[in-house]
Amino acid sequence: MASSFPNLECRMYEARFPDVDMAVMIQVKSIGEMCAYVSLLEYNNIEDAEKGYVNLSKRRVSEEDIQICEDRYNKSKLVHSIMRHVAETMQLDLEDLYIHVGWPLYRKYGHAFEAFKLVVSDPDSILNSLTREVKETGPDGEEVTKVVPALTDEVKDALVKNIRRRMTPQPxxxxxxxxxxxxxxxxxxxxxxxxxxxxxxxxxxxxxxxxxxxxxxxxxxxxxxxxxxxxxxxxxxxxxxxxxxxxxxxxxxxxxxxxxxxxxxxxxxxxxxxxxxxxxxxxxxxxxxxxxxxxxxxxxxxxxxxxxx
Structure with a gap:
């Protein structure tokens, strides 16, 4: 996981692009006569798909949809801030940290934010279940795959410390x-x-x-x-x-x-x-x-x- 020059850029979610009909948080880059050019804040500010653009439509959004979108984005932004800080201080690749920690927690708990809330009081039951596969050369010279904890003790301690600092509720x-x-x-x-x-x-x-x-x-x-x-x-x-x-x-x-x-x-x-x-x-x-x-x-x-x- 360690690298001299870690990558600190990554989308918030496992999917590379939003689903059809999904409301997303955007930042307007410029406005033309027929369209506006925007970046997707939850998807690492991506603008281009494979050969063109992600097509977005502007439609009337209900207050309920707005609230759901804003709530998801605010939670995701906090998770992303914690993940990025850990990656930067521990010299880790941010996307690798998402692959083995963030996105598995999204899948299991619906949102990593919900998992992080549980980490505040019981980190072991949440984080110790996360694993990764590593390839090693066995005694006979053949490559073997081993399942190991997703986080080293040092990285786990750093993550728990940051989660507790940012998410412990204040009276x-x-x-x-x-x-x-x-x-x-x-x-x-x-x-x-x-x-x-x-x-x-x-x-x-x-x-x-x-x-x-x-x-x-x-x-x-x-x-x-x-x-x-x-x-x-x-x-x-x-x-x-x-x-x-x-x-x-x-x-x-x-x-x-x-x-x-x-x-x-x-x-x-x-x-x-x-x-x-x-x-x-x-x-x-x-x-x-x-x-x-x-x-x-x-x-x-x-x-x-x-x-x-």
């Missing part, structure tokens, strides 16, 4: 913003009980935390690999929190429904809470103000709650 942060008030006597205790009910709605995969931003604003947060599950868990947490606070004639208002938040949104929330904490420290000593007693919010330990983020 999403799911957040909801609420306002919660309780004007009854010991309102702060009822709010704390409601917060505990919200956190109890979480589970091992989606633990829920509820943080005070500034009375009466709170955020509920969870992290999960499954976006829909995270949204569902926070929705249940809000319901549990609402039920508890309403038992004591309090009120909960959802300001922002559960949704996935970006790293920037998370940073902005942390900055906001830091500023509020600083402001809270500057007015320390005003704990006996009538306004605070009237709201029934109490002095929930803001600094302690921030440290938990």
């Amino acid at each position: 999403l942060k799911i957040r909801a913003d609420i306002e919660m008030k309780c004007f009854q006597f010991d309102g702060v205790l009822h709010i704390k009980d409601a917060m505990r009910k919200a956190e109890a709605a979480g589970n091992q995969d989606c633990p829920v935390k509820i943080k005070l931003v500034a009375p009466p604003s709170y955020v509920l947060i969870t992290q999960t690999l499954d976006k829909e599950q995270g949204i569902s868990v926070l929705t249940k947490a809000i319901a549990a929190c609402t039920e508890e606070i309403e038992l004591h004639k309090g009120k909960l208002t959802v300001k922002e429904a559960p949704r996935a938040v970006s790293e920037r949104e998370d940073i902005l929330l942390a900055e906001r809470m830091a500023k509020l904490s600083q402001a809270n420290e500057e007015v320390e000593g005003d704990d006996d103000s009538e306004e605070e007693e009237d709201t029934g919010m109490g002095d929930i330990d803001l600094e302690k709650q921030q440290q938990e983020i």
Whole structure:
């Protein structure tokens, strides 16, 4: 497999050309009066067939067909990027790597992307089944064919490392913003009980935390690999929190429904809470103000709650 000057160009699929009626991803090279000249991105940018051109037709494509094509291409592009990087760093011929690793996985799993997802947690069961045939000269001088692993240990380790680096799922942060008030006597205790009910709605995969931003604003947060599950868990947490606070004639208002938040949104929330904490420290000593007693919010330990983020 090794070569001083490895070939790093190869189509993504075993077939040299797309099937008839198959939607493909293309790049337009030029546009003429009667036609356009394009390259096929999934087929190593090929333009010519044996003696002319690959004939493509432009037709109305349904949204479903577009989605299928884009999904296939994005998965194939990621697989191709991993394969090419391994070939380049290990000085391998890319097409040879596809012949003995990539395309067999496409055949067995429908798409190599699906196989690579399994490699993240169980590389041996996926990769150890791949073999190649090599010819050797036997003791009698005759050529014999032997079946050996498709990958050396070094190449296998490099492939697994790259797959894990590129395909290990990253947890999403799911957040909801609420306002919660309780004007009854010991309102702060009822709010704390409601917060505990919200956190109890979480589970091992989606633990829920509820943080005070500034009375009466709170955020509920969870992290999960499954976006829909995270949204569902926070929705249940809000319901549990609402039920508890309403038992004591309090009120909960959802300001922002559960949704996935970006790293920037998370940073902005942390900055906001830091500023509020600083402001809270500057007015320390005003704990006996009538306004605070009237709201029934109490002095929930803001600094302690921030440290938990």
